[in-house]
Amino acid sequence: MRHAHTVGQVRAAEAELMARLPGGTLMQRAAAGLAATCARLLGRVYGSRVLVLAGSGDNGGDALYAAARLAGRGAAVSAILLAPEKAHAGGLAALRAAGGRLTSDLSAFERADLVLDGIVGIGARGGLRPEAQRFARAERRGVVVAVDVPSGVDPDSGEVAGVALRADVTVCFGTYKPGLLIDPGASYAGALQLVDIGLEPPRPAVTVLQHPDLAALLPVPSAESDKYRRGVVGVAAGSARYPGAALLAVAGALRGGAGAVRYVGTAAEEVVRRFPETLVTEGSPAGAGRVQAWVVGPGSGDGAARALQEALAGQVPVLVDADGLTELARLGPTALAGRTAPTVLTPHTGEAARLLAGLGAGDGTGEPAGTGAGQRDGGGSREPAEARLATARRLAEAYGATVLLKGSTTVIATPGGDVRVNPTGTSWLATAGSGDVLSGLAGSLLAAGLGPLDAASAAAYLHGLAGREAARGGAPVTALDVAAALPAAWRTVRSVH
Numbered sequence: 001m002r003h004a005h006t007v008g009q010v011r012a013a014e015a016e017l018m019a020r021l022p023g024g025t026l027m028q029r030a031a032a033g034l035a036a037t038c039a040r041l042l043g044r045v046y047g048s049r050v051l052v053l054a055g056s057g058d059n060g061g062d063a064l065y066a067a068a069r070l071a072g073r074g075a076a077v078s079a080i081l082l083a084p085e086k087a088h089a090g091g092l093a094a095l096r097a098a099g100g101r102l103t104s105d106l107s108a109f110e111r112a113d114l115v116l117d118g119i120v121g122i123g124a125r126g127g128l129r130p131e132a133q134r135f136a137r138a139e140r141r142g143v144v145v146a147v148d149v150p151s152g153v154d155p156d157s158g159e160v161a162g163v164a165l166r167a168d169v170t171v172c173f174g175t176y177k178p179g180l181l182i183d184p185g186a187s188y189a190g191a192l193q194l195v196d197i198g199l200e201p202p203r204p205a206v207t208v209l210q211h212p213d214l215a216a217l218l219p220v221p222s223a224e225s226d227k228y229r230r231g232v233v234g235v236a237a238g239s240a241r242y243p244g245a246a247l248l249a250v251a252g253a254l255r256g257g258a259g260a261v262r263y264v265g266t267a268a269e270e271v272v273r274r275f276p277e278t279l280v281t282e283g284s285p286a287g288a289g290r291v292q293a294w295v296v297g298p299g300s301g302d303g304a305a306r307a308l309q310e311a312l313a314g315q316v317p318v319l320v321d322a323d324g325l326t327e328l329a330r331l332g333p334t335a336l337a338g339r340t341a342p343t344v345l346t347p348h349t350g351e352a353a354r355l356l357a358g359l360g361a362g363d364g365t366g367e368p369a370g371t372g373a374g375q376r377d378g379g380g381s382r383e384p385a386e387a388r389l390a391t392a393r394r395l396a397e398a399y400g401a402t403v404l405l406k407g408s409t410t411v412i413a414t415p416g417g418d419v420r421v422n423p424t425g426t427s428w429l430a431t432a433g434s435g436d437v438l439s440g441l442a443g444s445l446l447a448a449g450l451g452p453l454d455a456a457s458a459a460a461y462l463h464g465l466a467g468r469e470a471a472r473g474g475a476p477v478t479a480l481d482v483a484a485a486l487p488a489a490w491r492t493v494r495s496v497h
């Protein structure tokens with residue numbers, strides 16, 4: 001599992017560690033790790049052309065010390081200082097002593113085999129300054145290695161105010177920063193490398209699952225398992241207007257590890273025709289048999305209100321999506337107040353705006369909460385992408401539910417303040433009905449016994465992998481293709497041990 005910490009947490013841990021170590025130790029550890037990654041990327045250090053962009057803080061210091069190490073191994077190193085009078089004195093002296101030289105020639109950026117971006121790190125305030133902005137726009141030939149954070153990316157939120165330097169690799173020190181894991185920041189960071197500098201920060205602000213975590217989380221049937229012990233997931237989805245949503249949610253649920261899928265709703269006939277293994281009832285959740293988790297809302301249209309009310313009245317986990325979310329936004333958080341079992345909400349950006357409006361916060365559009373029932377669009381984007389982390393946290397806390405906020409980086413937040421970011425997303429998943437597959441899948445994992453954070457983040461992870469698998473070779477995918485590729489995604493995560 002990858003752990004990310006906020007700037008505040010890093011600063012606190014850094015202060016604690018620095019108090020125990022001789023001055024400059026951490027920077028030397030950072031520079032050594034940074035230089036080692038650069039050497040690996042260059043292949044042959046001797047004779048290579050390296051350019052350092054050094055700002056006025058310790059981020060520039062790291063870059064200058066690392067560049068000095070490369071110069072010591074025969075690289076031709078030049079440095080552009082963005083604030084010459086404030087450049088890190090020790091780093092600069094080390095670089096000079098190793099044969100590095102200063103330049104103000106911008107074409108060095110274009111010619112370099114490797115550029116070290118040490119303009120600004122976790123001390124950044126606001127967007128990149130004008131003297132740094134030109135590097136974000138310049139042509140380049142070589143590899144760009146960001147020191148700790150790509151300059152211009154907000155380390156805590158991933159926000160980019162204006163422009164940022166796009167890196168091929170980001171070498172971060174001590175811990176990952178949340179902004180490297182969340183778009184748009186994640187798309188500027190390239191591959192992530194962590195250098196251990198001995199930092200021991202507390203509980204992470206953000207975590208990211210990796211294949212072995214998934215392999216450990218996913219349910220495995222035991223010798224004693226029967227379909228009921230493996231969990232039954234109830235799917236209340238689809239309507240006369242949107243029968244397809246029922247099929248897609250069921251398709252996802254069938255590949256989520258539950259022992260059986262029980263469908264309730266008006267599309268029962270279509271569902272059983274397409275997926276004969278499904279148990280179907282033409283009613284609503286109250287009249288259906290026992291389930292271990294409910295999925296409510298995809299394509300439910302006018303039926304959403306009743307299905308939601310009945311599912312929430314039970315004491316099993318409930319995942320609310322699509323029209324169920326619109327209804328929940330109308331009711332507000334009090335609708336969940338009496339629940340003892342977990343609730344998972346899976347909004348896209350537009351639905352998140354409605355849920356926020358349901359708090360009485362308003363979404364700035366003047367649209368009253370609860371409008372747009374039956375809307376099957378991608379959600380419009382009334383919430384700025386950069387505010388996603390904060391939005392997910394806020395909704396989770398206010399609704400007392402685990403919130404999976406869909407987007408180019410899907411973010412999952414719990415009411416207790418845990419946040420996971422999904423690393424497997426792909427833009428191919430921006431296809432109609434793909435969210436319905438995700439909710440069926442996540443509901444199935446809930447029914448199989450995973451907790452809400454694990455179920456939601458494992459579902460997002462598998463869904464992303466399945467999307468990539470279905471789009472392999474650059475082919476467009478349909479939501480059913482994604483569902484069909486889910487078994488391959490399970491095998492992929494299980495094959496890595």
Ligand SMILES: NC(=O)C1=CN([C@@H]2O[C@H](COP(=O)(O)OP(=O)(O)OC[C@H]3O[C@@H](n4cnc5c(N)ncnc54)[C@H](OP(=O)(O)O)[C@@H]3O)[C@@H](O)[C@H]2O)[C@@H](O)CC1
Binds near residue numbers: 121123124
């Ligand atoms: N934490 C750790 O454990 C370790 C941390 N280490 C390293 O230290 C780094 C943090 O160093 P830091 O605190 O000196 O801040 P840093 O990011 O260099 O920037 C501050 C300077 O930049 C400027 N500036 C501000 N905003 C700007 C903007 N938007 N655009 C352009 N410039 C801007 C601002 O200038 P001023 O306002 O003073 O003119 C200020 O002086 C960290 O990322 C890591 O690399 C490692 O050495 C080892 C252990």
Ligand SMILES: [K+]
Binds near residue numbers: 151
């Ligand atoms: K940087």
